[in-house]
Amino acid sequence: MSEKPYVPLPGCITRLALAAAVIVSLAGVAARAGEDSAQKIEEGKKLFHARCGYCHLVGGTGTIMLARRLGKDRSLLEERTDLNADYIKKITRVGINGMPPHNRIELPDSELDSIAIYLTRPASARTTDADAGKGGTP
Amino acid sequence: MKLVLPPRVNEKSFQKALDAFAGVVGKQWVLATDEDRDTFMDYYAAGDADQHVPSAAIGPQSVEEVQALVRIANEYKVPLWPISRGKNLGYGAAAPCMSGTVVLDLGRMNRILDVNERFGYCLIEPGVGFFDLFNYLQQDKIRLWMSIPANAWGSVVGNALERGYGYTPYGENTRNICGMEIVLPNGDLVRTGNGAMANSASWHLFKYGFGPSWDQLFCQSNFGICTKMGMWLMPEPEATLGLNIQLPNPDDVGWAVDELAPLRMRGVIEQSPSIGNSLRFVASRTQRSEWYTGDGALPDDVLMDILRKNNLGWWTINLRLYGYDEVNEAHARIVKEAFARHTKQEIEVVKWRCGDPIENSGAGVPATNALQIINWRGGRGGHLGFSPVLPASSEHVLRQFHSTKKRYEEIGVDYYGSFTLFERYTTNVNMMVYDRDDTALTARVRALFKVLVADAAKQGYSEYRTHLSYMDDVALTFDFNSHALLRLNETLKDALDPNGILAPGKQGIWPRALRTERA
Numbered sequence: 110m111s112e113k114p115y116v117p118l119p120g121c122i123t124r125l126a127l128a129a130a131v132i133v134s135l136a137g138v139a140a141r142a143g144e145d146s147a148q149k150i151e152e153g154k155k156l157f158h159a160r161c162g163y164c165h166l167v168g169g170t171g172t173i174m175l176a177r178r179l180g181k182d183r184s185l186l187e188e189r190t191d192l193n194a195d196y197i198k199k200i201t202r203v204g205i206n207g208m209p210p211h212n213r214i215e216l217p218d219s220e221l222d223s224i225a226i227y228l229t230r231p232a233s234a235r236t237t238d239a240d241a242g243k244g245g246t247p
Numbered sequence: 248m249k250l251v252l253p254p255r256v257n258e259k260s261f262q263k264a265l266d267a268f269a270g271v272v273g274k275q276w277v278l279a280t281d282e283d284r285d286t287f288m289d290y291y292a293a294g295d296a297d298q299h300v301p302s303a304a305i306g307p308q309s310v311e312e313v314q315a316l317v318r319i320a321n322e323y324k325v326p327l328w329p330i331s332r333g334k335n336l337g338y339g340a341a342a343p344c345m346s347g348t349v350v351l352d353l354g355r356m357n358r359i360l361d362v363n364e365r366f367g368y369c370l371i372e373p374g375v376g377f378f379d380l381f382n383y384l385q386q387d388k389i390r391l392w393m394s395i396p397a398n399a400w401g402s403v404v405g406n407a408l409e410r411g412y413g414y415t416p417y418g419e420n421t422r423n424i425c426g427m428e429i430v431l432p433n434g435d436l437v438r439t440g441n442g443a444m445a446n447s448a449s450w451h452l453f454k455y456g457f458g459p460s461w462d463q464l465f466c467q468s469n470f471g472i473c474t475k476m477g478m479w480l481m482p483e484p485e486a487t488l489g490l491n492i493q494l495p496n497p498d499d500v501g502w503a504v505d506e507l508a509p510l511r512m513r514g515v516i517e518q519s520p521s522i523g524n525s526l527r528f529v530a531s532r533t534q535r536s537e538w539y540t541g542d543g544a545l546p547d548d549v550l551m552d553i554l555r556k557n558n559l560g561w562w563t564i565n566l567r568l569y570g571y572d573e574v575n576e577a578h579a580r581i582v583k584e585a586f587a588r589h590t591k592q593e594i595e596v597v598k599w600r601c602g603d604p605i606e607n608s609g610a611g612v613p614a615t616n617a618l619q620i621i622n623w624r625g626g627r628g629g630h631l632g633f634s635p636v637l638p639a640s641s642e643h644v645l646r647q648f649h650s651t652k653k654r655y656e657e658i659g660v661d662y663y664g665s666f667t668l669f670e671r672y673t674t675n676v677n678m679m680v681y682d683r684d685d686t687a688l689t690a691r692v693r694a695l696f697k698v699l700v701a702d703a704a705k706q707g708y709s710e711y712r713t714h715l716s717y718m719d720d721v722a723l724t725f726d727f728n729s730h731a732l733l734r735l736n737e738t739l740k741d742a743l744d745p746n747g748i749l750a751p752g753k754q755g756i757w758p759r760a761l762r763t764e765r766a
Contacts, residue, residue, distance in 0.1 A: 163378060163399075163400055163613075169615065169616070170615045170618050170619055173616070174619070174622060177622070202285075202286060203282075204290055206626070206627050206628065207621045207627070207628050209340065210285060210286040210290060212278065212283065212286035212304065212333070212341070212352070213278055213283060214276065214304060214306035214352045215332070215333070215352075215354050217275070
């Protein structure tokens with residue numbers, strides 16, 4: 110019967126290398142998560158333009174109504190940083206003022222989730238977005 | 248909204264039907280929670296949304312699924328209310344006429360199946376919206392134009408089936424229908440016109456087929472479910488020439504109609520110009536409280552003050568000529584001469600030539616901005632439209648205008664009307680705008696609507712389209728020979744739909760088993 114020889118842990122340099130490897134590995138996970146997240150945000154942006162763009166891009170009726178109610182600086186949903194996902198989802202389903210509710214056939218929950226992810230994206234995922242709300246077609 | 252069961256169906260049977268529907272489309276596409284039902288209610292209702300409560304909604308994706316759902320509906324006697332995209336705003340939106348009806352939402356059937364530039368038509372499914380078709384034509388640089396209504400959120404097919412209209416020479420969308428595919432109330436599948444020939448080379452070219460022509464029987468009716476529609480599109484013209492004019496006095500609408508109607512009939516003007524009172528413009532840009540806070544109808548002196556401050560006339564006319572540049576110029580001279588016989592008002596001229604930005608073309612670019620008017624009263628806005636059809640002459644137009652405005656004032660609603668000129672008739676859209684939470688105002692709106700239907704009928708004027716709550720009222724105004732047309736419609740209904748499962752009450756047509764539900 111053979112036994113594995115005892116191999117003592119190498120010195121501190123090796124420990125540092127291991128720690129570094131762990132960090133690199135974690136960073137890889139974070140990078141992948143970042144890519145996933147960026148993809149979801151991009152998906153949400155496309156859906157926002159397709160499903161909400163009828164009214165909520167520059168010059169749209171929703172934008173005009175919001176400007177009247179909340180002021181011009183809060184009228185473009187894409188530029189807002191004060192929205193939260195639950196609020197977005199609720200308002201989309203029940204409607205608000207002139208905006209009718211959206212049902213789960215025209216806008217399934219999965220698509221609404223993506224739109225909410227896009228509208229609540231972190232500051233780091235926001236570009237200067239000079240063309241926010243101007244690009245794309247509904 | 249809590250579940251309201253359809254007549255003749257108990258809860259157990261209803262649940263079995265829902266399970267069977269889910270077996271066809273998948274559970275995800277059968278919606279039956281309280282919150283789901285709310286999303287299919289008439290959101291803009293003037294206090295009567297609870298008269299039209301859906302019990303559930305189903306979202307099929309293919310014609311085969313629609314056929315299977317219809318067969319199940321027959322088995323359980325569960326009524327279905329087909330919608331294309333459910334944006335029939337002001338007329339009931341996605342809600343059914345009879346409470347308890349299951350909404351059959353065709354929004355997932357949204358394919359553009361064919362666009363033929365040479366022959367100028369498309370073949371589309373009911374879920375295709377005006378934005379979708381517009382973007383498709385633009386992206387592929389297809390030189391065909393659509394006819395787009397003021398609020399373009401809805402379905403191209405749905406708008407044509409409801410006889411909606413836009414503002415190009417192809418304005419009457421129902422006239423552009425050329426061949427449909429229909430699921431009948433028994434689940435059978437039929438194609439109209441030349442589509443009845445399996446290998447037809449001209450399904451979307453020749454409207455009539457052989458023998459009786461059925462396309463219009465499936466418009467504003469409950470005889471079948473349209474799953475495909477052929478529709479003619481307008482070839483892009485070389486140029487357009489817009490003429491916009493303000494008319495200062497209320498009675499100017501009379502001479503304007505007398506001058507423009509013959510030009511429309513002779514083809515000098517090929518599209519349908521709209522003569523709208525200028526409150527339309529004001530209501531889409533401002534709110535009533537900025538001008539007046541009193542109750543009742545907006546007084547004339549306040550309106551005149553608003554118009555003066557906005558440099559507007561009492562009426563605004565926007566008309567546009569389409570075609571070859573030289574012809575447009577010649578026709579513009581004729582139109583200007585007609586105006587010059589009555590007014591020295593300046594005419595704004597807007598010219599577009601092929602290749603210029605489409606926004607200025609008069610092609611119609613889809614938008615939803617017309618919805619701005621519902622903010623006029625503030626709060627949670629809504630609107631309802633009363634739209635009788637009159638002969639295009641000053642005698643009729645002035646009588647109807649004064650009579651309608653007087654009713655608005657008596658009952659206490661702001662007058663907001665327009666006359667859209669077709670070859671021989673004019674459609675007089677009278678809008679009622681309200682805050683849905685102002686119950687006194689919505690009660691007045693409902694009362695006004697009933698009075699207007701009765702007044703118009705006395706003059707021989709019928710509506711071209713109406714809200715769910717008034718379908719029976721309007722159907723009953725067609726009273727020749729003790730409502731012979733209704734008898735014919737219901738004879739046909741009973742023959743095609745013996746179980747009465749398709750859109751009971753639509754346009755006042757009720758199946759035998761549910762006639763006790765008539766309002």
